[in-house]
Amino acid sequence: MFLLVFVTNINVFAQRTVTVEQGVGTLNEAITSDTTATGARVDSNTVYVLSSGGTYLLDGSIEHRGYHLTIVAEDGATERPKLIPAVDDGGASDRPFRPRGDLTLKGLYITNEDELGGINTRIIRISENEVTISIDDCHLDKDGQAGFRVDGDNVNIFLTNSILSNIGSTSSPDNGRGVDDRGNPIDTLWFENNTFYNLTSQVLRDGGGTISYAYINQNTAVNIGKNTAFEFGPTVNGVFTNNMVYNASFFGNNTNGDEQITVIGLDSLTTEETSEFGAQSFLLNNNNFYTSTDVVDAYPDSVEAADTYNATALAYVTEQGSASTNLNEEITFTTGTASPANVVTQFWSNAETPDEFPTSGEPFDFGYVSTAASFTGGDDGQQIGSLIWHGGITISNEEDLIKDTPNSFVLKGNYPNPFNPTTNISFDLESPSTVSIEVFSIIGQKVMTIPAQRMSAGANQSIMLDASGLSSGMYIYRVKAVTANNTFVNTSRMTLIK
Structure with missing residues (x-):
């Protein structure tokens, strides 16, 4: 394979940068060729830079072990470089990433739809303990199961200023998750200023493992389907503020069923978990939760809209007196994704081949008018939802939009x-x-x-x-x-x- 790379040493940051040309397997080769026969890295502080609008066909999953891998778009990029699974001679393709070390991605479009239209599962499958995944200004799109699959313990996931979209299939809606922790404990889960849309199951699926710290702030989540949209499980310290949550858990509840879903699900800590981690705390204020009328009208008589909170989450809202800060306001987005009402009708009528989520009109714009209560409904008078749709505002993980006083150090x-x-x-x-x-x-x-x-x-x-x-x-x-x-x-x- 012919590989063209340009290597530059930038002494100011003590980083080695490798500019990778677009093509088939060029990114895979650039990364693997920087590993010697002994397994050592040529330079452990290398940044791989991709060209604006370039197409990078991945001839296999990018896997790395024991070092920090960083891939970014070039400075001043006007279009995100596209990372797409290539199809081999046998007709197979693989997911984009399976990290076994820390991973940083910035300014990229990453899809699990291969070059021939086949859909793989798990865009990023985290396969090691205690790794940190940092993703900023990226678009993760099209996957059959989950954007992030967590197979290791005590990982950290930082997702900021990004989009996660079109995850799962309406023919198997349980498998459309943003993050699926598979019951593994998570150290830190940080979602800020992101947009999630067209996920057939849920943004967060907790399988029973503890989340030490969850910070979910200033996000927009639209058309989140079948299950509890944000299933926190036993989270030790959590923050859920300034989020626009629209048509979440929209398949509703079968009132004849045993399991009742909610938009927000939170488990209390067990005695053992409290002894290990300390007392639980959870802030839940200044959000907008709304299910559109046409979705509710699509429910059969035995189905009703999901409640916003389960009992544990509601107890925190009641204790904090924050119920009035959480709105229930209908919003018209500038160019938002279409209503999933038809998907709901087909789901409850057991259609053999239900329609997929409507995606016509992409890229969307989830901004809304300044006369809406949500426009000044944030905890500091700012807009609820991702601020990217209101002037292109990006925010960093370090910004503090939480004004509540905690009850401990x-x-x-x-x-x-x-x-x-x-x-x-x-x-x-x-x-x-x-x-x-x-x-x-x-x-x-x-x-x-x-x-x-x-x-x-x-x-x-x-x-x-x-x-x-x-x-x-x-x-x-x-x-x-x-x-x-x-x-x-x-x-x-x-x-x-x-």
Whole structure:
């Protein structure tokens, strides 16, 4: 295979960049050719850069193990590079990614529809413990089962400023999931400023594993089908704010059935989980939940619309007094996807070959008029839903849109992780505190101190750490918060890659 790449060393960021030409297998080859016969990487801090609008046919799933793989669109790209599964001589194709190490993707269009129109399953199948998946400004599109399948323990998924669409099939609607954790525990699940549309099952499917921290903020979710749209399971600390949730769990509930779905599902922690992780907390405010009238009219007599909350989630809404901040407003999107009413009719009539979700009109625009209550319904007076549809606003994981005061000190970790050379350490403060941070090498030597600073109470507080003076490696950091009555100390790990 002929492969044309251009290699540039950028000393400012101590990164090696490889510009990959579009073509069949060029990206696969660029990545594998950077691995020596011993399995070592030529440079563990390599960024693969794809051309604006380029088409990259993947001749097999991109799998990597034990190192951080980064693939981005070129600076100034006007069209996302397209990653598409190629079809081999035997007529087979494979999913785009199966990471066994940290993965960062930015500015890409990634589909699981191969070049001949066949649909694979699981765009990104995470197959190792404790890896971090960071995806920004990407469009993940067309899959038969799930956008993310989690097969490892304690992974971190950060999805920002992105689109996840057209997942699953109406002929088998249980298999259209955004994230399917398969019962594996998740460390951090961070969804911010994204759009989800045409998922036949649910955005989040929890199979019983704990989620240590879930942050679901400022997202738009439209046409989310058969099951509980956001199934959090036993989440330790959760935030669900400023989200536009439209036609979610829209197949409704069969009142003659045993299992009743809701739009938001949350499980209480068991005694053992509380002992291990601490008390549960969950914020649920300033969202818009609405099911369109034509969908409800499509239900047979034995079916009714799903409730918004299950009992555990409703208890938090009641305790926080936030029910009035969660709207039930009909919205007309600028150019949104069509109503799934016909899909509902065919589902409950047991049609043998039901219609798929309507996709005509893509790309959509999920903006809406400024006279809607949702336009100023956010917790800071901003629009509910993804802000990308209101002026192209993008937001980073570090931005704090949560104004509620937590009831305890919680160290949430650092993002990004791995990082180079800066990262933000995030925590909750239950009251005004003096906060300091110490950094230690893996053998316990103190290598850095961030002097104490006074900080107000609030959730998602953060301090930026600049590790320009440190070498690549794993470090332990300790956060100390001193209040008028107590001192809180907690530690975590981070990895610096230069």
